[in-house]
Amino acid sequence: MSIHAHLHRYGGLRVVRFDDETKADGKFPPPDQAAWYVGTTFNGESFGDTFARFMKAVDTTRVTTLVIGYWGASHDRSCTYPVELLAEAADSFPALRALFLGDIVGEESEISWIEHSDITPLFTAFPGLESLEVRGASELRLEPVRSDRLQTLRFESGGLPAEVVRAVAASDLPNLRYLDMWLGEENYGGNATVADLAPLLSGERLPALRHLGLENSEIQDEIAAAVASAPVVARLKSLSLAMGALTDRGAEALLAGQPLTHLDVLDLRHHFLSDAMMQRVEAALPGVEVDLSDQQEPEDEDWFFIEVSE
Structure with missing residues (x-):
């Protein structure tokens, strides 16, 4: 079975999408009253560009809840892994308490194909983090x-x-x-x-x-x-x-x-x-x-x- 629906609510808040089709001058809810989905689309702009536009459009100092969506794959020229970007921008997210990393559905990538990096820096960058959820585990460290x-x-x-x-x-x-923890099966890397x-x-x-x-x-x-x-x-x-x-x-x-x-x-x-x-x-x-x-x-x-x- 694959996952076919994006999150509609997270951390008790309604998810508001900010993707490569979102206009930066649009009307947005107060930053602390939404769970902000930030992601790109296949053949869209790079995740890094979408994330940069999001930071300019929304007062991130008031954002408490982030949902990171599709960021591409290693074979995409525009692939930008989100952990490094998040860690570098940590000072701009002093109120962040909840993070979902990988709200990616089957039409974007099967769960076993979602490529990650080392997520350890998130704990140093966001010492106030109360909730961390991660989907996908390929190359996860x-x-x-x-x-x-x-x-x-x-x-x-x-x-x-x-x-x-x-x-x-x-x-x-x-x-x-x-x-x-969804431990999975050995064919897909679940060797615990x-x-x-x-x-x-x-x-x-x-x-x-x-x-x-x-x-x-x-x-x-x-x-x-x-x-x-x-x-x-x-x-x-x-x-x-x-x-x-x-x-x-x-x-x-x-x-x-x-x-x-x-x-x-x-x-x-x-x-x-x-x-x-x-x-x-x-x-x-x-x-x-x-x-x-x-x-x-x-x-x-x-x-x-x-x-x-x-």
Whole structure:
């Protein structure tokens, strides 16, 4: 499955587009009352030129929320990767609190084709950042970081590199409350293992974490087995193992592990559980909102597929 719709709202604000067709002298809402989409189009002007026009047209000192859209690909002469531009312009965005990097839909680029760079400079450039969400993971790089302000961190991908998972696990994020990672499959670069997740599952570096999503994974059964005894689970309000290749084996491990009745939400959407196992999961978790929608059947009897890959 591909993603076919751009964000309409982000960070509680309506998304307002500024792309290569936007007139810089147009009428815009107050800068702090919109989530500003900045992006170009295929064969349009360079992202750098669009971003420069945006900075002239909008009082960026009042912008709190940015959504970065299509910026091109390495084979485009006009491709300009956004992280360097954002870091260089950081002084012009003192109020920035939320950033979505890669609001790119399938008609622009499949999720596995979205090309990134090193996103580590964002944490230095924007120490007040409270939410960072990234779509796509090709060439994505991250070093361990420290942030006292970050509360939400999300990665949407068809294959999240193990190096990125390990960097998140080694980061110092004492106020992170919401962590969501689409781990993907190895064919698209998703080579993280359960061992790479171990520091996250211990919870030692994440004292404030209340939601954990380890999703869209071809090793969802192994992850479920690890989560079943993970110390971090005891402090969570919601847990998501959705979008992946979860089978009865993984669900059995969850039921045999630590109690999950303290959760408000358990999201297992897009799964390969049998009807009998679905009934067992629901019966074992009274009072928990369990999402068992989108039941799948394996293709060719033994191919269990994730929801979002290419």
